[in-house]
Amino acid sequence: MTFESLLSRRYIFAQKRHSLLTISSIAVAVTLMTFLFCAFTTYINCISKGAxxxxxxxxxxxxxxxxxxxxxxxxxxxxxxxxxxxxxxxxxxxxxxxxxxxxxxxxxxxxxxxxxxxxxxxxxxxxxxNFVYMAFDMIGDSGKTAMVQYVALFYIVILFLAFALRLIIDTSFEVSAKEREKQFGVLQSIGASPKQIVGIITFEGLLLSAVGIPLGLIFGIGLTFLAFRFIASTELLETYVSDPKYIADMGVSVKPLLILICAVTCLVWVLFSAYGTGMRIIKKSPIQAITERSNTIKKVRKGSLWGLLFGWTGKMATRNNHRQPKRYIITILALTLSITLFTAFSLILSTADNIVRQEFDMIGSDIILESYITNYEEADTINKKIVSSGLFKDCGINTTFSFDSDIINKNDLNRYGIIEYVNRESYNNTLRSLGTVNTISYDELLSGGKYLMLDYTDDIIPEGNSISGKVIKLYEVKEEEYIREHDKKENKGAYIAGRSEKYFKREINEIVLPIADRISVQRSIYEMRGAVFVAPIELYINDTRDIVGDTKYVSFDINYKDYKIHDQAVHWLETEIGARNANYSDEPGSMIFNDFYSERHKINTTIVALKYSLLFVGLLIGAIALVNLVNIISTGIANRKSEIASMLCLGMTPKQLYRMSFIECLQYVFSSAFTSFLLSTGVIFILRKMIQSVYFDADISNSTKLSGMMVKFTDPLPTILIASAVALIAALITSYIPLRNMQKESLVDQIRSVE
Amino acid sequence: MDLLRIENLCKTYGKGDNEVKALDNVSFTVPKGQMCAVIGASGSGKSTLLHIIGAVDTPTSGKVFLEDQDVFSQNNANLAIFRRRQVGMIYQFYNLIPVLNAEENITLPMIMDGRKPDKAHLEKLLELLGLKERRLHLPSQLSGGQQQRVSIGRALFTSPGVILADEPTGNLDSKNSAEIMELLRKSNHEFNQTMLIITHDENIALQCDRIITLSDGKIVNDQLTGFAEVKRHDI
Missing domain, CATH: 3.30.70 (Alpha-Beta Plaits)
Known part of the structure; x- marks a missing residue:
């Protein structure tokens, strides 16, 4: 082993950049694997200790x-x-x-x-x-099935990751060995056996692993501790895993056996990668390796698009990239893989984020306070009081009136209409809950004095841009007046408010609602309602109050300013407004509120976790991609040092040189972006199938909500463009630095440099 | 006694219309201790011939015998051992391993063989090569002439039966060329090694015992020089 170990040690120290890249790739792979294993065991630990x-x-x-x-x-x-x-x-x-x-x-x-x-x-x-705990303990048939699913999912993720990371390690070995192909040929020509050549590369892998694997294990375990600390600070554990009384028992779990498995698996990958690269090297005869110019162009295309676009520098760049097809393909593959991984993770997380946000928006607001009141002024007073309390972010007012129109009920489907007068906050909440923002704004509705129509089906056709119907205007009268004027029992529009009966007089008024825009809302509640007409509250106050009557019922959509002061805010509502929590009070006539704090808080915490996950994964994949790119481009330039110097001698200006390098980088990025788009399309296809299969029998399968969750085939484009732009910038910086340094050196020395 | 025997050696590159015959039925023998120059125009097949003799390339047909052993009847592992022990290659561009210093480059074939380099032999060779002071320098820290000396040292160190040199002075100035040729002659003399030297330079060829001229893959001339006569008298 003397010869192999001598050469491999020398190569490691001589090719510092390659060695660092390979160590980083191994370390990143081990970090990710260790993190995944530790996260898994920590999760099981939290499940069993936290509940x-x-x-x-x-x-x-x-x-x-x-x-x-x-x-x-x-x-x-x-x-x-x-x-x-x-x-x-x-x-x-x-x-x-x-x-x-x-x-x-x-x-x-x-x-x-x-x-x-x-x-x-x-x-x-x-x-x-604690179903997850039961699943991990394989309790019951459903637990056993769930366990199989969890383990299968875990291994699918591990396999996917293993494949991705193996490719990255492969790339670093391939690039490093490719640069030394000629030297391996020389070694063979002076007597090194194929076994010895493979031995050098494999031994190199072993030595690099000796540094990379322990580093990766340390980083992976460290990352688990950091992630756990972060998760513990976001209240995710209390929300999803633990009973509050056991929270202190939870902690990171590091199983030595799994760590060992992780280290051994990564070592095996590295050795496979190194061995595979060695085997590919020795396929060439020594003379092929020594004399073959890997950069010989076998086929020259007379014209190229890049040549047409950028002139002779474009043509040169194309030929430069194509004369080393393997290297070009390796670079494209590595870049494509990184961009696609980044895009796929972004898509999966943004889809999950979308789904979670849809759930969040469906609830509309943190609190819905419902109150029967006498007039709008009363509602306004409550609103102002809530806003000025400083405990809430906003307060939406929503007051409704029934609207009867032949157009809505044309097929005697017993459907009725509702007019909702809302303030700005409530309008925005409504749009959010419908999952749409691309419609008329509150200000446009207000300036035009118009209504936004929400309907379940398209068969309600307004006459032109308006719809006419009747509203029942109710106004309060004294009991005697009521009895005197309305003897008919059915006209007694009494309702309970503050334990006192009130009497109303009824008046049917014609109203024409000008429609500014309509949105189809395929939710069962809208099917029952038929149509809802939303308009600004100012329209009610200034124009239609006399027609539709005074406000009798109002709901307030309130959002907490800060979830930390939730208890204080609830207490304020109970003491200052006199509202009762609907969960604990069925007192008739009282002002009640539904507190969606826990649901919204849970969703909010999930959204935060998803955002951080995306950031974490993005940074990691980005780092891997950048390390690869930097290595490939800088070694590519180093290898062409003599040739570039020759071109400078021939009169090429530095500007032309940078331009050629820019086009080369552009070609790498362009090809990778295109391939990534194709791959991402495949990922989206699978994602769409998955979402459809989850919701296939739900009544929302064709709803607006599902379409909001659905990933579109164009969705990855912005991510790919951003990732490609970052890759291009990195590539340009990477090529600019060595090219600038080269210009400081003597051209003659560079032309002479062979190695 | 003939050390090297070449029989009907053919080497063809490409297929169909692109077929090129680099070597066309080449046969000759080289006795032990002869210093033989192979000359010819570019593309005449000189390098191909040398690479096949050194077993770094394979013939399309024909045989190469070294000490009556059919070189290409061996498997890959044995071919590697053959290259390591029985052949010393010298290239125009030196082909040194950049991560090893001069001494390590010279002793590399021995290290590959799992043998411990003989220190006395190494010292003697370094002395002969004039590299004693530069033994710990990396190739990048040596001049072209010094790199070629290291390359020659590497070829000589295991005392192989035959030294194959592919334009050993092609990349050197006249002073360095003369020194290298002197060195080759010295080692040919001292170790009685058989040498095949490819060259474009007639002056270099004339310093050898024999000149084989190749043209279009065929031997068109094969003659002894005055040096052969001198050597015969020496003996």
């Missing part, structure tokens, strides 16, 4: 604890007495149990039949399952 049960029974009793302990299929159960006197039972099942939820069904049945046996309070008794 340490398969099923948790809340508001339980000692009787239930005894029952559970003896229940067939229960491996362990732990009961803990809480401060309110009730028990919390944590249950762990045996692998042989078919369906762990049978136990819950049996408890409920027993409680129903013999209430005195388990002594549970049916209103309070509840359970919570």
């Amino acid at each position: 340490p049960y398969h099923i948790r029974l809340d508001s339980a009793t000692t009787e239930l604890a005894d029952y559970v302990k003896d229940y067939p299929g229960v491996k362990d159960s732990y009961s803990e007495k809480l401060s309110d006197g009730s028990y919390e039972i944590r249950v762990f099942f045996d692998k042989n149990i078919v369906n762990p939820f049978d136990m819950i069904r049996d408890i409920e049945t027993l409680q129903e039949k013999e209430p005195d046996r388990l002594k549970l309070d049916p209103d309070k008794f509840s359970f919570k399952d």
Whole structure:
């Protein structure tokens, strides 16, 4: 091994840039693998420590604890007495149990039949399952199936990553060995056997791995700790994984066996890559390797597009790139892979982000406060109070009136219309919840005094640009007046407000709604409604209040200024506005609010996590791509040093030289961008199929919502363009520096330089 | 005794209309210790002949015997050992390994063979080559003449049966050329090594024992020079 080790050690130190690139590639590969393994084991650790049960029974009793302990299929159960006197039972099942939820069904049945046996309070008794933990422990048939799915998914990701990283390691070995092909030929000509040549490259891989793998392991584990700290700070753990009381138990889990597997796998990749490169090298006879000019053009095209566009420098650049087809292809492949990976990850994450945002927007706002009031001024007062509290970001007002039109109900489908007068905040919330922004703005509606029409079907055709119908104007009267003037029982438009009955007089008024724009909204609630006409609240105050009557019901869409002061804001609503949480109050006539804090907060946290994931993946892939690109371009220029010097001697100006180099870089990037677009189209095709299969039987399968989630074939274009622009800039800088340095050296020395 | 025997050697590149016969039925023998020049115009097949004899290229047909052993009857691994032990190659552009210093480049074939270089032999050779002071320099730190000396040292170090030199002075000035030829003659004399030197330079060819002239892949002239006579008298 003396000869192989001597040469490989010398090459490593002599070709510092190549060695650094290879070490970085190995380190990046190991980092990613280690991170993925550690993240996986950490996730399992968090699942088992953060919610340490398969099923948790809340508001339980000692009787239930005894029952559970003896229940067939229960491996362990732990009961803990809480401060309110009730028990919390944590249950762990045996692998042989078919369906762990049978136990819950049996408890409920027993409680129903013999209430005195388990002594549970049916209103309070509840359970919570930790399905992921059950899956990892392979509990029940569904757990086993889920486990198979998780593991399959994990290995698909690992395989995909392994393939991508293997290519990157391959590229670095291939480029490095390609530069030394002639030297390997010389070595063979003076007696090195093919085995020894392969040995040199393989030994080189081994030595570089000795640095790259430990570095990668350290970075990977470090990255896991950093990621965990970041995740812990975003409340993702509380949201998705842990019970608050166990949060402190969670932490990073590093399994030595998995780390070893990771290191060995990466070592095997490196050795395979190195060995493969060596085998490719020795396929050539020594004389081929020594004398063959890998940059010989076999076929010269008379005209080229680049020549037409950029003149002779364009033609030269094309020939320069094409005379080393292998090198050109390797570069394109590496760049394409990086751009496509970046695009694919961006697409997957932006699609996930879109889906999550759709969910977020569907809810519309953090709080919906509903109030029955007497007039608009009352609503305005509440609005101003909410806005001036400083606890909320905005407050949307939405007041509705029913609208009866033959055009809407033309087929006697019992559909009715609704007029919604909204303020600016509420209008924007509505558009967000519909997943559209490309429509008329609030200001345009206001200046034109017009309405935005939202309808389920297209069969409601306005007459010209307006739609006429009737509104029922209600105005409050005293009981005596009501009884005196309206004896008919059915005219008693009474409703409960503050526990007092009110009496209204009814007046049917004609109204014409000028339509500014219409949006088709395929949601079941709109199917029932028929059509909704949205207009600015100012239109109501200034123009139509006399026609549609005074506001009787208003809902406020409120968003928290900061989720951290959620409790304070809720308390303010309860004390200052007198609102009651709909979850705890069914008091008739009270002002109630629905608090979507937890749902929105969960979604918001996910959006943040997705954004950071995209940033992280983007940076990583970008770094790999840039390292590759820098290496390939700089070695390419170094190899042509003598030739470039000759051209300068012949009278080529530095400007022409930079121009030629720019076109070469442009060709690399252009070809990679084009190939990436083709590959990304394939990725999108798969993504679209996946989204469709997830929603195929849901009633939203053809809805606006799904179309919002759907990835379009043109979606990757901006990402590809950005990635390509970054690659082009990097390539230009990489080529500019050595070219500038070359001009400082003597041309004669450069022409003479062979190695 | 003939050390090298070439029989009906043919080498063809390309196919059909693009077929080029680099060597066309070439046969000759070289006795041990002879210094033989191969001359001819560009494209006459000189380098191809040399590369085939050195087993870095393969013939289309024909045979090469070195010490009565059919060179191309061996497998790849044995061919490598053959190149390592029985042939020394010298190139016009030196083809040194840039990451190894002069001493390491010279001893490389021995290191490849898993053998420990003989220090005394190395010192003697470095002395002969005039490289004692430069032994630890990398190729990039040596002049063209010095690099060619290293290349010659590498070819001589394992004391192979035959030295093959492809325009060894082609890249050197006249002073360096003369020194290199002197060196080759010296080693030919001292170690009784058989040498085949490809050259364009008639003066160089005339310093050899024999001149073989190639044209279009065929031997068109093969004659001994005055040096052969001198050598015969020496013996």
